[in-house]
Amino acid sequence: MNEVAERFLRNVRNNGVRVTRERRRVVETISRHPGHFDAESLYARMTAEGARVSRATVYRTLSTLVECGVLRRHDVGERQALFEASIGRRHHEHMICVVCGTILEFVEDRIERLQDDVCRRYGFRPLSHALHIHGVCSSCEDVARRTSPTSTPEPATPPSSDGAAALRRG
Amino acid sequence: MNEVAERFLRNVRNNGVRVTRERRRVVETISRHPGHFDAESLYARMTAEGARVSRATVYRTLSTLVECGVLRRHDVGERQALFEASIGRRHHEHMICVVCGTILEFVEDRIERLQDDVCRRYGFRPLSHALHIHGVCSSCEDVARRTSPTSTPEPATPPSSDGAAALRRG
DNA sequence: TGTAGATTGAGACTCGGTCTCAACACGAGG
DNA sequence: CCTCGTGTTGAGACCGAGTCTCAATCTACA
Numbered sequence: 001m002n003e004v005a006e007r008f009l010r011n012v013r014n015n016g017v018r019v020t021r022e023r024r025r026v027v028e029t030i031s032r033h034p035g036h037f038d039a040e041s042l043y044a045r046m047t048a049e050g051a052r053v054s055r056a057t058v059y060r061t062l063s064t065l066v067e068c069g070v071l072r073r074h075d076v077g078e079r080q081a082l083f084e085a086s087i088g089r090r091h092h093e094h095m096i097c098v099v100c101g102t103i104l105e106f107v108e109d110r111i112e113r114l115q116d117d118v119c120r121r122y123g124f125r126p127l128s129h130a131l132h133i134h135g136v137c138s139s140c141e142d143v144a145r146r147t148s149p150t151s152t153p154e155p156a157t158p159p160s161s162d163g164a165a166a167l168r169r170g
Numbered sequence: 171m172n173e174v175a176e177r178f179l180r181n182v183r184n185n186g187v188r189v190t191r192e193r194r195r196v197v198e199t200i201s202r203h204p205g206h207f208d209a210e211s212l213y214a215r216m217t218a219e220g221a222r223v224s225r226a227t228v229y230r231t232l233s234t235l236v237e238c239g240v241l242r243r244h245d246v247g248e249r250q251a252l253f254e255a256s257i258g259r260r261h262h263e264h265m266i267c268v269v270c271g272t273i274l275e276f277v278e279d280r281i282e283r284l285q286d287d288v289c290r291r292y293g294f295r296p297l298s299h300a301l302h303i304h305g306v307c308s309s310c311e312d313v314a315r316r317t318s319p320t321s322t323p324e325p326a327t328p329p330s331s332d333g334a335a336a337l338r339r340g
Numbered sequence: 341t342g343t344a345g346a347t348t349g350a351g352a353c354t355c356g357g358t359c360t361c362a363a364c365a366c367g368a369g370g
Numbered sequence: 371c372c373t374c375g376t377g378t379t380g381a382g383a384c385c386g387a388g389t390c391t392c393a394a395t396c397t398a399c400a
Binding site: 075076077078081095097098104106108110111114115118119122123124125126127128129130131132133134135136137138141 | 245246247248251265267268274276278280281284285288289292293294295296297298299300301302303304305306307308311
Binding site: 189191209210226229249250 | 386387388389390396397398
């Protein structure tokens with residue numbers, strides 16, 4: 001059990017939630033593979049690694065971990081939700097490449113401040129926010145430029161539909 | 171057939187897409203009921219109004235209209251997609267009240283500019299973006315303050331899950 | 341008006357995710 | 371360490387949003 005996993009479980013226990021064998025296993029697997037992931041591939045990875053855990057438990061544990069504040073959930077695009085460890089990480093936004101599915105993260109305090117301004121103007125009390133920029137990352141842009149140097153490269157389908165497909169790969 | 175519907179159809183035809191009875195009917199229904207809507211309730215409304223149109227056609231037509239640029243699609247939260255007419259409207263962002271489901275729109279050029287800055291820094295070519303702020307709108311805040319003036323009102327469940335539920339109502 | 345090819349409809353299907361409920365196991369209290 | 375209340379699990383049925391199939395139909399161009 002690595003340190004990240006222990007921090008996860010401490011946080012879970014502090015929320016009055018029982019630490020079961022299955023939850024430990026979920027947390028361990030997540031902490032061994034940092035980055036964004038979806039529920040289904042986590043489940044696949046766990047069963048591939050020999051864990052006897054049910055799909056329902058994986059989905060339930062992910063929700064629990066989000067509630068305990070150790071995981072963040074991102075609804076990016078039209079497909080399945082993505083999760084990401086949030087312990088020890090500050091809030092950030094995402095750029096999603098619609099070609100290769102890469103997710104770039106960025107922090108921009110000035111955007112956050114402008115959001116607060118807007119909320120104040122509207123008397124809206126913000127609880128959470130998400131900023132997703134869909135587009136083409138620099139390396140995919142390079143590839144496209146090399147293969148067809150005359151025309152501006154464009155993804156096959158609009159970002160709204162292809163973005164999610166790309167994300168599944170990521 | 172009102173003016174908005176005609177503009178829709180002109181745009182559709184310009185995209186080399188056939189104008190069928192069903193598509194006309196979809197466009198008419200949308201243009202008679204402005205605001206955000208989801209595919210299922212549009213289908214329900216159409217059949218309730220006596221249109222003989224299939225669910226598949228409604229979904230297909232919505233995708234077509236998005237491709238033709240007359241509709242925008244928003245993946246807000248974990249449930250179904252929302253659509254919104256985009257003709258004659260400039261790009262805007264959304265604040266979603268997790269209590270009553272109201273969707274507030276706002277425009278903030280400075281945020282757009284900062285996004286462009288970030289993209290430039292990362293060599294990322296942006297195609298589209300979405301900024302969603304989940305929180306509590308002023309009137310829900312007022313209601314909560316009246317009913318329990320001692321404690322800061324808080325929605326029952328975190329915005330990530332309740333936001334979508336609220337949206338379904340909206 | 342004829343015709344090629346786009347579009348439709350009914351319903352099966354997919355996919356991400358949730359629910360059910362009996363069996364099980366965590367952990368507080370003794 | 372043991373007991374017991376109750377939170378948790380697993381298998382698979384179920385759900386809801388959305389897509390696919392393919393024969394029949396319709397649009398729009400010539």
